[in-house]
Amino acid sequence: QQQVKQSPQSLIVQKGGISIINCAYENTAFDYFPWYQQFPGKGPALLIAIRPDVSEKKEGRFTISFNKSAKQFSLHIMDSQPGDSATYFCAASYGAGTYKYIFGTGTRLKVLA
Amino acid sequence: KAGVTQTPRYLIKTRGQQVTLSCSPISGHRSVSWYQQTPGQGLQFLFEYFSETQRNKGNFPGRFSGRQFSNSRSEMNVSTLELGDSALYLCASSSGQGAKETQYFGPGTRLLVL
Numbered sequence: 001q002q003q004v005k006q007s008p009q010s011l012i013v014q015k016g017g018i019s020i021i022n023c024a025y026e027n028t029a030f031d032y033f034p035w036y037q038q039f040p041g042k043g044p045a046l047l048i049a050i051r052p053d054v055s056e057k058k059e060g061r062f063t064i065s066f067n068k069s070a071k072q073f074s075l076h077i078m079d080s081q082p083g084d085s086a087t088y089f090c091a092a093s094y095g096a097g098t099y100k101y102i103f104g105t106g107t108r109l110k111v112l113a
Numbered sequence: 114k115a116g117v118t119q120t121p122r123y124l125i126k127t128r129g130q131q132v133t134l135s136c137s138p139i140s141g142h143r144s145v146s147w148y149q150q151t152p153g154q155g156l157q158f159l160f161e162y163f164s165e166t167q168r169n170k171g172n173f174p175g176r177f178s179g180r181q182f183s184n185s186r187s188e189m190n191v192s193t194l195e196l197g198d199s200a201l202y203l204c205a206s207s208s209g210q211g212a213k214e215t216q217y218f219g220p221g222t223r224l225l226v227l
Binding site: 034036102 | 117146148154155156157158161169171203205215216217218219220221
Protein backbone atom coordinates (compact mmCIF):
# COMPACT_ATOMS: atom_id res chain seq x y z
CA GLN A 1 0.00 0.00 0.00
CA GLN A 2 2.98 2.27 0.38
CA GLN A 3 4.09 2.01 -3.22
CA VAL A 4 3.78 4.58 -5.94
CA LYS A 5 3.99 2.98 -9.37
CA GLN A 6 5.39 5.17 -12.13
CA SER A 7 5.42 4.63 -15.87
CA PRO A 8 6.97 4.67 -18.36
CA GLN A 9 10.53 4.04 -17.24
CA SER A 10 11.85 6.05 -20.16
CA LEU A 11 10.30 8.35 -22.73
CA ILE A 12 11.52 9.91 -25.95
CA VAL A 13 9.56 12.86 -27.32
CA GLN A 14 10.11 15.17 -30.24
CA LYS A 15 10.61 18.86 -29.55
CA GLY A 16 7.23 20.55 -29.31
CA GLY A 17 5.46 17.34 -28.40
CA ILE A 18 3.59 16.40 -25.25
CA SER A 19 5.31 14.28 -22.61
CA ILE A 20 3.03 12.27 -20.33
CA ILE A 21 4.17 10.43 -17.23
CA ASN A 22 1.76 8.42 -15.11
CA CYS A 23 1.70 7.38 -11.47
CA ALA A 24 -0.65 5.19 -9.47
CA TYR A 25 -1.00 4.63 -5.75
CA GLU A 26 -2.95 2.40 -3.38
CA ASN A 27 -2.95 4.19 -0.05
CA THR A 28 -5.97 6.49 0.07
CA ALA A 29 -4.42 8.30 3.02
CA PHE A 30 -1.95 10.02 0.70
CA ASP A 31 -2.85 13.68 0.50
CA TYR A 32 0.01 15.41 -1.22
CA PHE A 33 1.46 14.55 -4.60
CA PRO A 34 4.57 16.42 -5.76
CA TRP A 35 6.57 15.95 -8.92
CA TYR A 36 10.31 16.36 -8.89
CA GLN A 37 12.72 16.98 -11.75
CA GLN A 38 16.30 15.78 -11.54
CA PHE A 39 19.17 16.65 -13.85
CA PRO A 40 22.37 14.56 -13.88
CA GLY A 41 24.62 15.42 -10.98
CA LYS A 42 21.91 17.39 -9.21
CA GLY A 43 19.42 16.66 -6.48
CA PRO A 44 15.71 16.52 -7.32
CA ALA A 45 13.92 19.87 -7.50
CA LEU A 46 10.21 20.38 -6.91
CA LEU A 47 8.42 21.00 -10.18
CA ILE A 48 4.74 21.10 -9.28
CA ALA A 49 2.49 19.56 -6.63
CA ILE A 50 -1.19 18.83 -6.15
CA ARG A 51 -3.59 17.89 -3.38
CA PRO A 52 -6.49 15.47 -3.94
CA ASP A 53 -9.15 18.14 -3.59
CA VAL A 54 -8.41 19.43 -7.11
CA SER A 55 -8.39 17.52 -10.38
CA GLU A 56 -5.86 19.59 -12.25
CA LYS A 57 -3.09 22.07 -11.60
CA LYS A 58 -1.19 23.96 -14.24
CA GLU A 59 2.05 25.88 -13.98
CA GLY A 60 3.37 27.12 -17.27
CA ARG A 61 3.94 24.15 -19.57
CA PHE A 62 3.55 21.66 -16.73
CA THR A 63 0.17 20.23 -15.72
CA ILE A 64 -0.78 17.65 -13.13
CA SER A 65 -3.99 15.73 -13.72
CA PHE A 66 -5.39 13.94 -10.70
CA ASN A 67 -8.01 11.18 -10.69
CA LYS A 68 -8.92 10.44 -7.09
CA SER A 69 -11.33 7.58 -7.83
CA ALA A 70 -8.76 5.78 -9.99
CA LYS A 71 -5.94 6.66 -7.58
CA GLN A 72 -3.86 7.93 -10.45
CA PHE A 73 -2.11 11.16 -11.28
CA SER A 74 -0.06 12.23 -14.24
CA LEU A 75 2.34 14.92 -15.37
CA HIS A 76 1.88 16.51 -18.77
CA ILE A 77 4.66 18.59 -20.27
CA MET A 78 3.33 20.64 -23.15
CA ASP A 79 5.58 21.89 -25.95
CA SER A 80 8.43 19.73 -24.64
CA GLN A 81 11.89 21.24 -25.06
CA PRO A 82 15.37 19.66 -25.11
CA GLY A 83 16.01 21.46 -21.80
CA ASP A 84 13.26 19.36 -20.25
CA SER A 85 15.39 16.25 -20.72
CA ALA A 86 15.76 14.96 -17.17
CA THR A 87 14.49 12.29 -14.83
CA TYR A 88 11.06 12.93 -13.35
CA PHE A 89 9.82 11.46 -10.09
CA CYS A 90 6.32 11.45 -8.74
CA ALA A 91 5.86 11.18 -4.99
CA ALA A 92 3.18 10.94 -2.36
CA SER A 93 2.97 11.71 1.32
CA TYR A 94 0.37 11.91 4.05
CA GLY A 95 -0.09 13.17 7.54
CA ALA A 96 0.62 16.52 9.07
CA GLY A 97 4.19 17.25 10.00
CA THR A 98 5.70 14.40 8.06
CA TYR A 99 8.21 14.50 5.29
CA LYS A 100 8.21 10.78 4.60
CA TYR A 101 7.71 10.90 0.86
CA ILE A 102 7.14 7.74 -1.14
CA PHE A 103 8.72 8.18 -4.55
CA GLY A 104 8.01 6.51 -7.84
CA THR A 105 10.94 4.83 -9.59
CA GLY A 106 11.43 7.69 -12.02
CA THR A 107 11.00 8.37 -15.73
CA ARG A 108 13.95 9.33 -17.87
CA LEU A 109 12.72 11.83 -20.44
CA LYS A 110 14.67 12.69 -23.55
CA VAL A 111 13.38 15.44 -25.81
CA LEU A 112 14.87 15.35 -29.28
CA ALA A 113 15.80 18.65 -30.92
CA LYS B 114 20.26 31.98 0.45
CA ALA B 115 22.72 29.18 -0.01
CA GLY B 116 21.20 25.86 -0.93
CA VAL B 117 21.51 22.51 0.78
CA THR B 118 25.12 21.37 0.83
CA GLN B 119 26.38 17.84 1.22
CA THR B 120 29.88 16.62 1.87
CA PRO B 121 31.70 14.80 0.58
CA ARG B 122 30.32 14.63 -2.95
CA TYR B 123 32.02 11.33 -3.75
CA LEU B 124 33.24 8.55 -1.54
CA ILE B 125 34.80 5.15 -2.13
CA LYS B 126 34.82 2.61 0.69
CA THR B 127 35.34 -1.11 1.05
CA ARG B 128 32.97 -3.66 2.51
CA GLY B 129 32.88 -3.70 6.28
CA GLN B 130 33.97 -0.11 6.68
CA GLN B 131 31.77 2.64 8.02
CA VAL B 132 31.03 6.02 6.54
CA THR B 133 29.67 9.37 7.73
CA LEU B 134 27.94 11.78 5.39
CA SER B 135 27.18 15.38 6.22
CA CYS B 136 24.33 17.69 5.27
CA SER B 137 23.97 21.41 5.90
CA PRO B 138 20.40 22.58 5.39
CA ILE B 139 19.27 25.92 4.09
CA SER B 140 19.69 28.60 6.74
CA GLY B 141 16.62 28.67 8.98
CA HIS B 142 15.45 25.19 8.03
CA ARG B 143 15.05 22.82 10.94
CA SER B 144 13.95 19.64 9.20
CA VAL B 145 16.42 17.40 7.41
CA SER B 146 15.43 14.22 5.60
CA TRP B 147 17.73 11.61 4.11
CA TYR B 148 17.06 9.46 1.05
CA GLN B 149 18.92 6.67 -0.71
CA GLN B 150 18.74 6.77 -4.50
CA THR B 151 19.61 3.73 -6.60
CA PRO B 152 18.79 2.94 -10.25
CA GLY B 153 16.67 -0.04 -9.31
CA GLN B 154 14.81 1.27 -6.26
CA GLY B 155 14.56 4.98 -6.98
CA LEU B 156 14.47 7.28 -3.94
CA GLN B 157 13.83 5.58 -0.64
CA PHE B 158 13.24 7.47 2.59
CA LEU B 159 15.77 6.81 5.33
CA PHE B 160 14.80 9.16 8.15
CA GLU B 161 13.87 12.71 9.03
CA TYR B 162 15.20 14.86 11.83
CA PHE B 163 13.61 17.93 13.31
CA SER B 164 15.11 19.94 16.16
CA GLU B 165 17.69 17.23 16.87
CA THR B 166 15.03 14.50 17.15
CA GLN B 167 14.29 11.72 14.70
CA ARG B 168 10.70 12.32 13.71
CA ASN B 169 10.20 9.71 10.97
CA LYS B 170 12.03 6.58 9.96
CA GLY B 171 12.00 4.44 6.82
CA ASN B 172 12.54 0.71 6.49
CA PHE B 173 16.30 0.46 6.57
CA PRO B 174 18.41 -1.75 8.84
CA GLY B 175 19.97 -0.40 12.01
CA ARG B 176 23.30 -0.03 10.22
CA PHE B 177 21.88 3.22 8.94
CA SER B 178 21.73 5.91 11.58
CA GLY B 179 21.67 9.65 11.76
CA ARG B 180 21.74 12.60 14.02
CA GLN B 181 21.08 16.30 13.92
CA PHE B 182 22.96 19.01 15.70
CA SER B 183 21.67 22.15 17.36
CA ASN B 184 22.56 24.20 14.26
CA SER B 185 20.32 21.82 12.21
CA ARG B 186 23.26 20.27 10.39
CA SER B 187 22.79 16.54 10.06
CA GLU B 188 25.00 13.54 9.65
CA MET B 189 24.19 10.09 8.42
CA ASN B 190 26.28 7.06 9.34
CA VAL B 191 26.36 3.66 7.70
CA SER B 192 28.26 0.96 9.53
CA THR B 193 29.54 -2.36 8.22
CA LEU B 194 29.15 -1.31 4.61
CA GLU B 195 27.78 -3.78 2.08
CA LEU B 196 28.09 -3.72 -1.71
CA GLY B 197 24.39 -2.94 -1.92
CA ASP B 198 24.89 0.30 -0.03
CA SER B 199 26.43 1.83 -3.14
CA ALA B 200 24.05 4.65 -3.97
CA LEU B 201 23.49 8.38 -4.15
CA TYR B 202 22.54 9.65 -0.71
CA LEU B 203 20.42 12.77 -0.78
CA CYS B 204 19.39 15.05 2.00
CA ALA B 205 16.54 17.49 1.82
CA SER B 206 15.66 20.37 4.09
CA SER B 207 12.56 22.35 4.90
CA SER B 208 11.48 24.65 7.67
CA GLY B 209 9.58 21.80 9.31
CA GLN B 210 6.73 24.04 10.38
CA GLY B 211 4.10 22.98 7.91
CA ALA B 212 2.85 19.66 6.65
CA LYS B 213 3.34 20.11 2.96
CA GLU B 214 6.11 22.56 2.38
CA THR B 215 8.67 22.15 -0.32
CA GLN B 216 11.65 19.98 0.43
CA TYR B 217 14.87 21.29 -1.05
CA PHE B 218 17.36 18.63 -2.03
CA GLY B 219 21.12 18.81 -1.96
CA PRO B 220 23.29 17.48 -4.81
CA GLY B 221 23.91 14.23 -2.97
CA THR B 222 26.88 12.15 -1.91
CA ARG B 223 27.72 9.31 -4.26
CA LEU B 224 28.99 6.34 -2.29
CA LEU B 225 30.72 3.43 -3.96
CA VAL B 226 31.36 0.32 -1.87
CA LEU B 227 34.00 -2.05 -3.26
